Amino acid sequence: MKLADLSLIQEIARHGSFAAVARQRDVDASSIGRIVAGIEHELGFRLFARTTRRMELTEAGTLYLSRVGPLSEELDRAVEECRAMQVEPRGTLRLSASATFGQRIIVPRLSAFRALYSAVTVEGVFSDSTIDLVADRVDLAIRLAPMIDGDYVVSKLMDTRxxxxxxxxxxxxxxxxxxxxxxxxxxxxxxxxxxxxxxxxxxxxxxxxxxxxxxxxxxxxxxxxxxxxxxxxxxxxxxxxxxxxxxxxxxxxxxxxxxxxxxATRFDTAAWLIYPSRSFLPAKVRAMIEFLRRSMA
The missing domain is CATH 3.40.190.290 (D-Maltodextrin-Binding Protein; domain 2)
Known part of the structure; x- marks a missing residue:
């Protein structure tokens, strides 16, 4: 069952009427009835007992919603929290850099970052070994090289000499x-x-x-x-x-x-910011990128 279907069933149970839900959604009541009929066919049992005055949950419908209702609420909360992370910097940020760059450049700046973004927990993965951003769940990496290859978003943090x-x-x-x-x-x-x-x-x-x-x-x-x-x-x-x-x-x-x-390699070397995708970039990653650019300007 789709989450949208579950939400519809919960609305009908609260209002006790196809018509009331149809008015709220600005659709025809018959379309609500067809959707519910399709859901009941998929589940293999009736959810609602229809009377001339009101729509009541069946015993099976009551049991079903009592089990999946809390799950639906948890899913809604998860979506709300994840959407909030796109707007407000929060959560855990896994940041990768070479061992020396992390220790000498990143660590001394973490106090100022923490003062600005107290809801962000920083996990620094400082190593000279090559780290797979996706496999190691790295949100943002800083790499020192003439250029960067790979299917990542790459932007220059600063030139190096x-x-x-x-x-x-x-x-x-x-x-x-x-x-x-x-x-x-x-x-x-x-x-x-x-x-x-x-x-x-x-x-x-x-x-x-x-x-x-x-x-x-x-x-x-x-x-x-x-x-x-x-x-x-x-x-x-x-x-x-x-x-x-x-x-x-x-x-x-x-x-x-x-x-x-x-x-030892090429003269146009740089420190590069690397992250897996530009789509739906979490606010915590944007915050760190902007902070590093400001502090190293």
């Missing part, structure tokens, strides 16, 4: 590090991905590209571990600006090989 950095103490005692070829005399701190651990790509002001092989005896992940190793003076590292900008401002790390853009 990489730099070669090292601790001042390391640079004082190590060979000079001013040109890409100088990396041949250093043991770099490397990321385990193939492109990051074998060669870095440099681009000068004229747009000329130079590939420089890199070697090192420290291969670490996640990116936060590479940052910590660089801060400890263990060698130069290739790290994103969102992770090291404060360290550079505070003099804890220095940019090396100035005047060159650098990357």
């Amino acid at each position: 990489y730099r070669v950095v090292a601790a001042p103490d390391y640079l004082r005692r190590a060979p000079r590090l001013e040109q890409p070829e100088d990396l041949a005399h250093h043991r770099a701190i490397l990321f385990p991905y193939r492109d990051y651990r074998s060669r870095w790509i440099f681009r000068d002001a004229a747009g000329t590209l130079t590939e420089q092989a890199v070697e090192g005896d420290l291969v670490l992940s996640p990116a936060g571990a590479i940052r910590d190793a660089a801060l400890a003076g263990l060698g130069p590292a290739l790290l994103p600006d969102w992770l090291i900008s404060e360290d550079i401002e505070q003099g804890l790390l220095q940019t090396c090989i100035g005047g060159w853009d650098v990357t």
Whole structure:
């Protein structure tokens, strides 16, 4: 039976008349009768005993509505609550990001988000492993890449840029590090991905590209571990600006090989917002997207 049919039966039981329900719905009373007859045929028993003055539930009809009535009310409440979630941010938001981006960028902002949206519970899934948004019930993901493939809605959160950095103490005692070829005399701190651990790509002001092989005896992940190793003076590292900008401002790390853009993959990298569908986007997801855009502007 359809939910609309169940609602109709409940209305008739309350009013005790096909005509009253027909007037309320602005339809012909005979059409209500035909619908009820079809429902009774489908169920295999009569719901109403018809008299000249009133429509009464049969014993079977009374039993049936006593069992399915509470279910109908629960379904109505569920629909109301779910529709409310489309308007007002509430419920649990599962947010995915890489381990270091989640810890360094997302977590420090959660206090401000919670102050604005106290009815939203945030579950942060911070991992460098690839997560399936649908299978893992992720509402919103942030991924760092040149581009994103897949059947998802994707929009750019912010551009990212990489730099070669090292601790001042390391640079004082190590060979000079001013040109890409100088990396041949250093043991770099490397990321385990193939492109990051074998060669870095440099681009000068004229747009000329130079590939420089890199070697090192420290291969670490996640990116936060590479940052910590660089801060400890263990060698130069290739790290994103969102992770090291404060360290550079505070003099804890220095940019090396100035005047060159650098990357391990492509120069136009970014942080991307990804969610499964644009249709019926919950208010909690919209709220987080708008909050992240504002706080990172």
